Amino acid sequence: MNLSASSLWLIPALPLLAAAIGALTPRGGRSLASGAAIIAMVGALGLSVAALGTALAHPAAHLTDNFTWFSIGTDAVRLGWLLDPLTAFMAVMVSFVGLLIFIFSLGYMKEDANFTRFFCFLSLFAAAMLGVLVANSLLLVFVCWELVGLASYLLIGFWFHKPSAAAAAKKAFITTRIGDLGLLLGMLWLYHVRGTLLFYDGGNGVLEPSSLALLSHGKIAGGIALSTAIGLLIFCGAIGKSGQFPLHVWLPDAMEGPTPVSALIHAATMVAAGVFLIARVYPLMLADQHLANVSVHALTVVAGIGAITALLGAAIAVGQNDIKRVLAFSTVSQLGYMMLALGVGSWVAAIFHLLTHAFFKALLFLGAGSVIHAAHHEQDMRRLGGLGRRMKITFATFAVGMMALAGVPFLFSGFWSKEGILHAAHAWPVSQLPLIAGLIAVVLTAFYMTRLVAEVFLGSPRSDAASHAHENSPVMTVPLVILAIGAVLLGLIGTPAWPWLQSNLGGVVVPAESIFEGPGLMVLSIVLVCLGLGVGWALYGWRKRRDAFAPDPLAVAMPGVFAALAAKLGFDEFYALTFGRLNQLLAVVADGLDRWVWGGIISGVAWMGEALGTFDREMDESGLNGGFDAASEKLRGVGNAYSRAQTGEAHGYLRTLAVAFVVLALLLLLGGVL
Amino acid sequence: MNLTFALIAFLILASAVLAATRRDLIHSALLLVGNWLGVAFFYLWAGAEFVAFAQALVYVGAISMVVLFAVLLTRRMRTELPLLVATRDRVVSAVLGGAAVFGVLAVAVLRTPLDTNPAKPAGSVSMLSLGQQLMGPQAAAVLIVGVLLTVSLLGAVVLASSDADGKEGAP
Amino acid sequence: MIATLPPAESWLERFPLLVRDWITGHLPESLGWLAVSLLAIVVILAAFGLLFAYLTLAERKILGRIQNRPGPNRTGWFGLLQPFADGIKAVTKEDVVPREADAVLHFLAPVLLVAMSLLGLAVIPFGRHLLAANLEAGVLYFFAAGAATELAVFMAGWASHNKYSLLAAMRALAQLISYELPLLLSVVPVVMLAGSLSTTHIVDAQGGWTFGWIPHWHVLTPWGFAGFVMFMIAALAESNRSPFDLPEAESELIAGHLTEYSGFKYALFFMAEYFGMCGLSAMAVTLFLGGWQAPCAFLEFIPSYVWFTAKLLTLLLGFIWIRATLPRLRMDQLTRLAWKFLVPLTLLNLANAAFWSLSAGWSGPMHWVRWAIALTVVVGPFLLLGRALTAGVAPRTYRYA
């Protein structure tokens, strides 16, 4: 049974259709929405398996189906669908885990009022995630990438009436958005340089050798190869989405969403998208490896970030008291492992760990979900306890998940995938630091998982909610069991003895020894795991916590460190202080600029106009009119004076005449006749 | 010739001065008539009979009547008020003024070189030439004077007779 | 001063000149002109004095005869000495002068009156050679002299310090002034036709006869006759005679402005009145009746001064006749007659005379047309104005001055 590339688009289309149906059904159509969602996921799973079949049939082949989205001017914007083993395996994992989580959430969200909207958002998320997997163009990836972000925003903020959930949703979206900006810039740069964003386009795709050669030779300032720069920009997107070191702050807050959401998004799929993206564009990241004179190699940065995140995540997880927070930080550290694997050059190990991690982390989250569901939404370990006896299946499946995560040797998938990474790190020529970080993280992982299990399941219940807890309905426990089985069996397909997965992924037969460096490292890791388990048991398993308020033994031992870890190393506050404040400042500057500077100029002009007006009136009033009035007044004065001469008395006139005559005559006589 | 001139001059000046100084209006009016007659004689002496007779006819005949009528019609003021102090000052200033004017005129007359031609015989202007002159170039003037006379007389009649304030005209 | 002797004159005509030359012969040459003037004055005064005397007598005789009574016949033969008796009476009567009267003016009034009326006689040509003063503006001189009469009348009225005499003087003045206008206006046509103001020239203009017996006197022309009639009416008024003798009418204010006069001054007033009358009639004769011209050619032989005297006496008798017959006019009728009747008619007559002189050249049939027009212009307005004035006399309204 094979699925041609051209019909690949059906995989994301089905859940999208389900999402549309969910959106249009009114609040009451609960079964319609959930039924549509689950059927869609089953369909997607079937198609993914068929696609896997096709992919396995054509090893090392990239089956593409490209089409034009729209043309602008003369050049067309082209998108496409891609089928290769990576896509197939990821699609199967996502649809299988998604299906299980859908079924689990049927029970978990039963009494929630917005049941239909929940499934609509879930199917929207699934469609977007599958879209990212099957996309053949970085633009299509980006589109689906943003939709995944939207879906996570909607799901985290599902219980939007809780202010903390709304804030967490916003924080998640904004932080991922910052990462996406880097991805956008990388994409634009690539588009500008290559003129197309298709990965594989019959020769001139971005990831084809011809373009890789061109990209790697391109030099930009700072001695960095063009491909490195673009790679790193794309990696920014991955950091944001996968919660890597600088941008991991949103992941713990994302626990505000319902637990199935956390399971689906923050365990299996969404956070894995970052790793998948780097895996997808791996050839680009590798392009600069062979260049000698390049100041930095993309993968070195990836490895570094991965190592730091792994170590950081594990350390903070130790200090958390909320079950989901512990699991969230463990996810951060496991993603750090995957990035580390990619960084050290073996993307196959990363993907193998991704697949195994998806199963046992989904299992752990669903387990935590059933615990919370049972304990009436009580999430704090200190107030739980003694649930092992009350919730047998949950406890059993949770224990399987814990052991897989911790990497209990041989039986559990977690061990093999982690070993693969450690061996790859060991084989990394550049430096051994990632290996060391990895080993430390192994210890810490084992420790905080035993702490979690001991606190929650062992000992006596420390709150009445915990005491009333009882096992959930089968609709919730069956997915747990299936996942537990998966967590165990999946490891088998990737063991060094039978590296089926790795060879199929890479499309080339991978010799056993390439992933098995030798017994020495394996023994070391086993020892470290046992160490972690032992210490964990010693502190929490053996001497049970007496009551909710007892101080954490670790806090007693190392108060300063434990407090710091509990406060998530203060990254949130740090960011709030720096970026938050900067943001606020810039806003204030912008608004102030608008209000005072430009507004000031305008009112200044207005004021000047007014002043001119008053000045003009003043001049007119006092200057012109005043002067004129004064002059006319003076004239009237003269007139007045003259009028006094007109007495009306005839004699006076005659006398004046006579006098005038005499004077004139005298003048004439004296003047003239002289 | 000088004798008659002197006589005429004396007659004119005396009557004028007396007329000015008489207290009784009628007397001064009549003296004034005398003055006009003197002037008429002067014209005769100067040889302009027509003007003399015209002067006599108009002044002595008509204007004297007007003056006398004026005096009679305003007779309530029986006699001139005794000379008030103010009037005394006025008289003094008037005389001074008059003297000054006369002085100036006299000086002017005596200084200006006037060539005289005594040879003009009496009656030298013939009535015929005078008539032609009047009716010829001066015809317009004659007409205007005619109109002037008519208008002024009508005006006088209107002024005097209109009793604007409603009661009968005073005597 | 005396016209040169025309060659064909008989010795009678020249008799007065001969006497004069005889007298001047006895005197030194330098006083020659004085002598001539004095002679003329004496002759005129004597002649008119006698005329005045016997005129009073004649008036009283004729009035008497008209009123069917003998008139004065006691003094002398047929009363001929009556004037001298009156004269002696006047001189001997006491001359009463009111105390408040203005003595100077009171005395001066009659003297001024007599003098002025006598002055007028100087320019009248009594005969071909009998002319006191041959002035170029003779007519104007005559009226200028006459103008002073009003003054004298006023003086008389005023000086007598008597309300009634003053009022009477005012009325007399009003009459004199109103009639002076028609008097002068009626003279103007004559002057216009004659073309000169000198009396001798006017008389000469009336010389000559048509068909030997129709003299060219102005009175025989339509405008001339109208002018003569109007002149005579005005003359009557000017001399306060007959219908117009309101000032000294007995029925009015006693003797008018003469009430305060008595004795010789009163006689002087009478003398002045008669001189005025004679002067005016002499002027009438000169202007309209051809002066000393003979009525017909063949009567030329009779001397000029005889013709003049004859015409003068007829006019004077006319005066007396009128006095005897016409009733006295009331004051308003009198002034209305002057202003509304005489003045318009004289003005029309002036126009008529102008037409007459312009149409002098018409001959043949046009001659009669000329006469017809002239006559209509005289008669038409006379009848119309007459009817207008007398139509329904409006009730009398008294207006106090």
Next chain:
Amino acid sequence: MNMLQACLLLSSALFCIGLVTALSRSNTILVLLGIEIMLNAANLNFIAFWRFSPAGSAPATGVIFVLFSIAVAAAEAAVWLALVIALYRHQQNIRLQEATRLKG
């Protein structure tokens, strides 16, 4: 001092007397009489100049002028009689000093 100057002196004297009369007397009639005297003085001048003007000169303008002046004087006399009467009726006495107001 020839005859013309004598005549002129005479007319000036008469003129001044007229002026003095007009100025000194307060009775309107006398003032006007004064003015009449001055007018006659002017006429005197005219005739004097005509009389002593060179022979054969312009026609008797002086004489004509005097004629017109006499005519005008007559008209003026008539008018001021009316004025005096009106003035008398208005202010019951004819003192000139009190006739100063144009209105009323």
Next chain:
Amino acid sequence: MPLLSFIVFAPWVGAGLLAVLRGAKPAVARGIALAFSLSTLVLGLVVLAGFNPAAPGFQFQESAAWITSLNVHYHLGLDGLSLLLVLLTGIVGPAGLLAAWKQPGSPRAFGILFLILQGSALGVFLALDFFHWFLFWELSLVPVFFLIKLWGGAGAGRAAYQFVIYTLGGSVFMLLGFAAIFAATGTLEFGQLAHLSADGILAGRLSALGHFWPQVVFVGVFLGVAVKVPLFPFHTWLPPAYAEAPVGVSMFLTGVMSKMGVYAFLRILWPIFPGQLHAAAPCLLWLALGGVVLGAFAAMRQTDLKRMIAYSSINHVSYCLLALFAVCAATGHSGISGPAVTAALGGALLQMFNHGLSAAALFFSVGVLESRAGGRRGLDDFGGVRSAAPVFAGLCGIAMFSSIGLPGLNGFVGEFLIFRGVFGLVPWAAAIGCLGLFATAFFYLTFWQRVFHGSRSGAAKGEFADVHGVERVTLIPLIALMIVLGVLPQLLTGLFNPLVTSWVSQIALP
């Protein structure tokens, strides 16, 4: 058949009819006004049917000598750009009227003024001769002044005055500029002027008048246009004017009036003054960036919702300007890439259309909020509206995300092309521009969170009716159009692709 004249004058005829019908009942008046406003859309579609995108130059041209002495012709013409904007007016106009459906005050007067405004806006888009183009340009101010003053909010008076006087001040300079041009060249026809400037004659003629005249004239005309767009420093009139104007008017203002400015750039400034524009480009780029970044950040500070959206519309319009200025800056450089210029210009045109739709929708939403809160429209006057009115929240959400530029909606396509073009031409500008994207997302989400999320408070506490009847009829078409254009931008780009290609060919490419 003078179709374009019909388009321009149909609204005015409507206004005239309304003016005549004094006694008309409010409903009738509203109906007539809406009908004539819709006439633009109907006629626009008719023109669209007859429009042949490939044909170069202007179509449906009508030219008649008007003032022969001044060589002025009544010349209408249509090309891709004008058609795009006519359609936009056709859509936003009726939406504006519908928004004012329940508005107090006489609908008849409102209808008259609105139709005059719409007619003059259409006149601006279709006129090809400066004379009557400027006539329409100025005439549009008058109705806006009255609309804002009579139906506006509290500070309407001051805002209206500032708006009109500010814009008038700007357009006075433009008039002077064109007077100089007319003096120099004797013609006011855009086409002829473009040819003259292309051959370099215009610059020669102007400098003949005076040494600095070409630059001075350019500055004059630029001022007139910059004030209208508004370009960054000249935008202070916009927030109060949009905030105080009634809903329908602010929709029209942000939807169409600001597009007039950009249209003026493309139609007048760019073809006639390419040289000066290129010379001034760097400085203008910074201004545009200022508009983008500072506009967005200033929006964060606003508490009045309408002012916030006003600032956002400054931000979005500045994107178009950013693209234009980038193209101007790059023209003449050797390394200029054709596709980048095409993308930039195409993106600018798309952005104009899309922003018109999204801004109108957002203003409408704020109008709805305002109508339910009794005139209050502060950020903290509301809370939890989403639970009170989910449908309204959904529609408003879509409009907001389109404005943020979420892919899948129309906003993204325009912005993507603009950034693609600007990055190709002036990379550093694109980088700074992205900051604007982030800020836009930030303040919109703050708005969304403060108003829609959280527990029900403020106006939403009491009864808060969801969108119904007329409101639904106005909002849903806009939202549908956004989604359709987001998925199929080909509908629009097909109209103006040949135009953009012709523009690109004009720029001297290596």
